[in-house]
Each structure stands twice: as structure tokens, then as C-alpha cells.
Amino acid sequence: MTATIRTQAGQPTGPNRSDTPAIELVGVAKEYHSHGDVVAAVKGVDLAIGEGEFFSMLGPSGCGKTTTMRMIAGFEDPTRGSVFLHGEEVTGVAPNKRDVNMVFQSYALFPHMSVFENVAFGLKRKNVASPEIRQRVAEMLAIVDLTGREKRQPRELSGGQQQRVALARALVNRPRALLLDEPLGALDLKLRQHMQVELKRIQREVGVTFVYVTHDQNEALTMSDRIAVMNDGSIEHLGTPREIYEHPATKFVAGFIGTSNLLGGAVSALDNGRAVITFGPGERIVVPLPRNGVRPGQNLELTVRPEKIDITTAEPAAGDRSIVRGVVTEVVYLGTSTNYNVRTSAGSEVVVFDQNASNADFVAVRGDHVYLSWNPQHSYAIGDR
Amino acid sequence: MTTTLSTPTGADLEPTTRRRRRRLGDRLLFAYTWLIILWLCVPIAVMILFGFNDTKGRYNTTFQGLTLKWYGRLFEIPALTDALANSLIIAVLNTLIAGTLGTLVGLALGRYRFRGDGTTNLVMFAVISAPELVMGASLLSLFVASGVGLGIPTILIAHVMFSISFVAVVVRSRVLTLDRYIEEAARDLGAGPWTAFRLVTFPMIFPAVLSGGLLAFVLSIDDFVITNFTAGTTQTFPLWIYGATRVGLPPQVNVMGTLIFAVGLLIAAGNVIAARRRPSSAR
Numbered sequence: 117m118t119a120t121i122r123t124q125a126g127q128p129t130g131p132n133r134s135d136t137p138a139i140e141l142v143g144v145a146k147e148y149h150s151h152g153d154v155v156a157a158v159k160g161v162d163l164a165i166g167e168g169e170f171f172s173m174l175g176p177s178g179c180g181k182t183t184t185m186r187m188i189a190g191f192e193d194p195t196r197g198s199v200f201l202h203g204e205e206v207t208g209v210a211p212n213k214r215d216v217n218m219v220f221q222s223y224a225l226f227p228h229m230s231v232f233e234n235v236a237f238g239l240k241r242k243n244v245a246s247p248e249i250r251q252r253v254a255e256m257l258a259i260v261d262l263t264g265r266e267k268r269q270p271r272e273l274s275g276g277q278q279q280r281v282a283l284a285r286a287l288v289n290r291p292r293a294l295l296l297d298e299p300l301g302a303l304d305l306k307l308r309q310h311m312q313v314e315l316k317r318i319q320r321e322v323g324v325t326f327v328y329v330t331h332d333q334n335e336a337l338t339m340s341d342r343i344a345v346m347n348d349g350s351i352e353h354l355g356t357p358r359e360i361y362e363h364p365a366t367k368f369v370a371g372f373i374g375t376s377n378l379l380g381g382a383v384s385a386l387d388n389g390r391a392v393i394t395f396g397p398g399e400r401i402v403v404p405l406p407r408n409g410v411r412p413g414q415n416l417e418l419t420v421r422p423e424k425i426d427i428t429t430a431e432p433a434a435g436d437r438s439i440v441r442g443v444v445t446e447v448v449y450l451g452t453s454t455n456y457n458v459r460t461s462a463g464s465e466v467v468v469f470d471q472n473a474s475n476a477d478f479v480a481v482r483g484d485h486v487y488l489s490w491n492p493q494h495s496y497a498i499g500d501r
Numbered sequence: 502m503t504t505t506l507s508t509p510t511g512a513d514l515e516p517t518t519r520r521r522r523r524r525l526g527d528r529l530l531f532a533y534t535w536l537i538i539l540w541l542c543v544p545i546a547v548m549i550l551f552g553f554n555d556t557k558g559r560y561n562t563t564f565q566g567l568t569l570k571w572y573g574r575l576f577e578i579p580a581l582t583d584a585l586a587n588s589l590i591i592a593v594l595n596t597l598i599a600g601t602l603g604t605l606v607g608l609a610l611g612r613y614r615f616r617g618d619g620t621t622n623l624v625m626f627a628v629i630s631a632p633e634l635v636m637g638a639s640l641l642s643l644f645v646a647s648g649v650g651l652g653i654p655t656i657l658i659a660h661v662m663f664s665i666s667f668v669a670v671v672v673r674s675r676v677l678t679l680d681r682y683i684e685e686a687a688r689d690l691g692a693g694p695w696t697a698f699r700l701v702t703f704p705m706i707f708p709a710v711l712s713g714g715l716l717a718f719v720l721s722i723d724d725f726v727i728t729n730f731t732a733g734t735t736q737t738f739p740l741w742i743y744g745a746t747r748v749g750l751p752p753q754v755n756v757m758g759t760l761i762f763a764v765g766l767l768i769a770a771g772n773v774i775a776a777r778r779r780p781s782s783a784r
Contacts (some may be wrong), residue, residue: 286690
């Protein structure tokens with residue numbers, strides 16, 4: 117569904133509208149003035165979201181993701197840059213004149229209206245004939261599984277049901293894009309996971325572009341076609357969930373998505389497109405060279421995912437693997453896997469996930485000396501941007 | 502009963518004793534509650550009762566038998582009728598003007614950050630807490646200094662001035678409890694600013710607007726101090742009553758008081774019933 121795969125570096129291609137993105141941001145920045153200071157909430161974002169794409173903006177609170185979404189919806193005007201919806205510039209256009217709808221984190225249902233009146237609100241504003249309103253509201257309530265609740269007041273519904281009313285209220289207008297601002301944030305874990313699957317199903321059914329703002333990396337990884345990881349007002353990495361997880365572009369992305377182990381050291385040699393870092397006897401880290409290259413003697417930081425690391429008490433066969441020694445500081449049994457915290461001989465803390473595949477005992481206990489090893493292909497040198 | 506009261510802790514009490522003590526506590530609370538209600542109601546009851554008093558002299562202070570004649574002769578004292586009419590005109594206009602302006606101030610203070618919002622807020626509370634005597638006296642000097650003739654317009658200006666604050670404070674506290682995204686949701690769904698206000702914001706703040714308006718009406722209709730300073734020769738209901746106390750209050754005053762009270766009671770009851778019906782009508 118990613119009709120337009122453009123990274124943050126990609127510039128819009130002008131009047132060529134054959135593959136017009138549903139939403140396009142060009143150099144969008146937002147600054148606030150607070151007590152005489154200028155605070156930059158969004159620092160120049162370039163973004164193209166394809167038709168029918170499930171696109172997530174992921175980042176910690178204050179990273180600018182919600183401000184970016186509010187600029188798409190029209191609740192904030194960018195200080196610089198332009199917003200395009202289907203190739204048409206909408207910068208400065210009022211929110212009620214934009215063909216996008218939003219689902220708010222607090223749902224923002226109209227408390228004095230019934231479920232039907234809530235969902236029909238947008239259609240009434242467009243002067244849709246009332247038989248059609250009734251039909252479309254009924255259809256939409258069926259999609260979100262709320263048929264029969266038309267006459268209820270929002271406060272009589274559970275959180276999950278209110279959430280689905282908010283979704284129906286936005287989708288019934290058949291917007292060109294649906295903007296969702298942490299819509300599952302107020303639900304408990306079980307319901308949240310259920311709604312993740314539901315949202316994905318609804319998006320497939322109605323085929324509308326979804327722009328999804330969240331700080332929950334699992335949510336973003338589960339549902340998205342592409343994810344923009346934001347930090348401090350800029351996009352740090354834009355890519356598919358797999359790209360972002362497997363090849364995080366920056367240290368921030370590596371740390372924010374999943375658990376990452378950061379290791380580092382001075383490069384002792386270059387070998388066949390890879391950097392080699394050696395420590396004590398039998399210990400060495402091999403890592404593919406970063407894009408901008410590195411010279412022997414330079415410090416290099418790299419990341420390895422915890423599930424890629426093997427933990428053994430016996431020294432692994434040297435071969436081609438990276439090998440580090442350490443002492444187990446903590447063992448946490450998690451049912452499907454066991455987590456080992458290991459302090460390496462160089463002093464780094466490393467987390468290892470070991471699948472509990474067989475009924476074998478723990479590989480090691482606290483205080484054991486262990487070897488950590490992994491395939492160099494599973495580790496990535498990271499830059500600081 | 503004295504033995505139960507002198508027992509220091511409940512732990513070593515027999516279950517029956519403990520139950521009896523709780524029953525005694527319940528009874529005391531019950532009696533106390535009704536005493537308070539009675540105490541609050543006695544002056545009103547006396548006012549209503551003496552409206553039915555078949556008094557012969559000029560003083561309506563001793564009960565001399567029941568009659569309904571004062572209800573029939575309600576508008577027999579032209580000066581009192583005029584005073585009541587003035588009070589009602591002022592109170593209704595004040596409710597409309599202060600209700601509208603106060604609602605707008607309350608909305609602005611509750612919803613937006615703007616230059617001078619803190620000062621405005623402070624002024625609102627300052628007006629509420631300022632002694633009426635000071636406000637009345639300063640309003641009088643203001644009107645006299647600017648050469649405005651005293652009368653209904655000056656009373657109205659004064660009443661609107663002090664009522665706005667009460668309406669604004671009530672509406673503001675309601676606005677602060679609202680989710681501001683609800684209004685944005687209306688805009689997002691295609692409503693322009695005015696439609697969003699009419700269909701979404703106003704219905705949500707309406708209970709506060711209503712309470713604020715009632716407050717403005719009540720404050721206006723029985724205001725004495727500020728009115729006395731700003732009335733000139735115009736008579737209002739409270740001013741007339743104050744003047745009449747020296748020569749004896751006619752029972753018509755009690756009847757008018759009773760009727761005003763009855764209307765207030767009806768509005769309050771209507772409000773309660775409407776509030777009860779709102780959730781049930783949803784089902």
C-alpha cells in the first residue's frame with residue numbers, strides 16, 4: 117500500500133500528481149512564543165503519506181508528533197512550510213473546511229447528544245439528506261459493532277465503546293484521511309490489544325489513509341505500514357516497522373524501539389567491510405561498517421537486539437561471531453523467555469532474551485561467568501546523526 | 502445512655518450497646534439536621550404566615566386571625582407596586598445583560614490565554630469581595646461627577662457591574678471542567694465557529710449560564726446598599742420596604758415576598774426535575 121516511498125530527505129516532485137500522496141508536509145515547522153522565548157515544537161518536517169497507508173508517528177511526549185498531526189487537521193498553523201492534502205495546499209485553511217477527520221485521545225464525544233446524534237453530526241453539517249444520514253450511520257455503527265446503541269448517551273458506554281463511537285463519528289464522513297491521536301491511550305491492555313486488531317481491520321475495510329500518533333512502540337509496530345520515529349521536533353527515522361526495528365538509523369531510534377544493547381569501543385582493525393573491536397583475550401566485536409565509514413582507532417558505537425544474542429557458559433567456537441565475556445547480574449523468568457542481565461568485561465550492561473524452548477534449566481544463574489555471542493550481521497553501528 | 506457515652510473505645514463494648522449507641526448517634530444527627538432546616542425556614546414561614554394575618558392596626562406584628570384579603574388588595578399601595586415593578590424591570594434586564602456579558606467573560610477566562618487574563622480574573626474576584634458600601638459610595642461619586650441623572654439606568658449599570666462577576670465566575674468554573682477537544686471535534690466535523698458554539702459549547706455550559714443568570718436576578722431584586730446609593734429618588738422594592746419599616750410594614754409586602762419566594766421555589770424545583778429527567782430520557 118505504500119504507493120509513495122519517500123524518506124524524509126525526499127523532496128516533493130512538483131506538479132506530477134500521478135501518485136499524489138494523501139498527505140504531504142513540506143518543511144513544516146511550528147514555533148511557540150512563551151515568556152519571550154521561542155520554543156520549536158516541530159523543526160522542519162518533510163513527509164509524504166500514501167493513499168490507503170497506515171502511517172504512524174511514534175515518539176516520546178513532547179517530540180512534536182501531536183503538533184504535526186494538529187497541523188494536518190488544521191488546529192495549528194505551521195510557522196513555516198506547507199501542508200498538502202491530495203496535492204492541494206491547505207495551509208491556513210480552517211479545520212472545518214479540510215477533508216480529514218480526527219479521533220481524539222479523550223474521544224471528545226458530545227456529552228449532550230446520543231450515539232446517533234454524535235455520529236450524524238458531521239453528515240448534518242454537510243446537509244446530507246436524512247434518509248441517507250440514517251443509512252450511513254447505521255452502516256458505520258455496524259462496522260464498529262455498536263448496532264442497537266444509537267439512543268445511548270456517551271456516558272452510558274464503556275471506554276472501548278466510546279472509542280468506537282469516536283471512530284464511527286469520524287469515519288462516517290468518508291474523510292480522505294483519518295487522524296488518530298493516541299486513540300487507545302485510555303484503554304486497559306487487553307482492550308487495547310483487541311482494538312489494535314479492530315482498527316487494522318476497519319482500516320482495511322474502509323480503505324482510508326490512517327495517520328496514527330502514539331508513544332507506544334508495540335502499537336506502532338503492530339499496525340503500521342510505515343512509521344516515522346520523531347524526537348525533539350524532527351523525524352529521526354522513517355521506514356517500515358521491520359526497517360526501523362532491524363536497522364535503527366540513530367541511537368535514539370535504537371533505544372526507543374524495543375530493547376537495545378549499546379556497546380562500543382575503539383576500532384582496532386578493518387576487515388573486509390567490517391570493523392573489528394578487540395578487548396581482552398578471546399573477546400572481539402565484528403560489525404558492518406557504518407555508512408560514513410570509520411578509521412582504526414576511532415570509537416564506534418553499535419547496537420544488538422537482546423533476542424539475537426546467545427548466552428553460554430562454555431566458550432563458543434571462534435568462527436565468525438562476535439564474542440564478549442561477562443558476569444550475570446540478574447535472571448528474570450518471563451514464561452516464554454528468560455531475561456539475563458549481563459555486565460560485560462568492558463563494563464556495559466547487556467540484556468539477553470533467551471527463549472524457553474525446552475524444559476532445560478536456566479543457562480546461567482546470578483554471578484556466573486558467561487560468553488555472549490552473536491552474528492555480526494545482527495549488529496549495527498550507529499551514528500549520532 | 503451515659504455509660505455508653507463514657508466508654509472510651511468501641512472495641513470492648515457489647516454488640517447491643519454498640520448498636521444502641523449508633524442508633525442514638527443517628528437520632529442526634531436526624532434531630533440536628535431537622536433543627537437546622539427548621540431554623541432556616543422559620544423566617545420564611547413567618548413572612549408567609551403574616552401575609553395571611555387579619556391585622557387591624559398599622560403594625561403587622563401580632564397575629565390576629567387568617568385572611569386572604571391582602572392577596573386581593575395586593576396592588577392597593579401605588580408606591581409599593583411601582584417599587585416592585587421597578588425592581589422586576591431592573592432584575593430582568595440585569596439578568597439578560599449581566600448573563601450575556603458574564604457568560605462571554607467566563608468563556609474567555611476559562612478557555613483562552615490572552616494578555617491581561619490574570620488581571621481580568623483578579624478584577625472579577627475583587628468586585629465580588631469589595632464591600633458593597635464602598636462600591637455604592639464610589640459609584641455615587643462617579644455618577645455625580647459625570648453629571649448623570651440618578652434613576653433606573655444608573656441602578657441597572659450598578660447591578661450589571663456587580664452581577665457580571667458572579668456569572669463570569671460560575672461560567673468560568675464550568676468551562677474549566679470541559680474537555681476543550683470537544684469543541685475542536687465539532688470544528689473537525691465541519692462546524693464553523695458559530696455552529697460549534699451553538700450546537701456544542703453552549704449546550705454544555707447552559708446549566709452554568711442558567712445558575713449565573715438566576716444568581717444575577719436574585720442579587721439584583723433584593724439589593725439594598727448599592728441601589729440606595731445609585732437610585733436617586735427612584736424607589737425599588739427593598740428601598741420602599743426599608744422606608745416603610747419606620748411607619749409599619751403593610752401585609753402586602755409579605756404577600757409580595759411570598760410570591761417572589763414561590764416563583765424562586767418553582768424555578769429551583771423545575772431545575773431539579775429537569776436534571777433528574779436528563780439521564781433517564783436517554784434510555
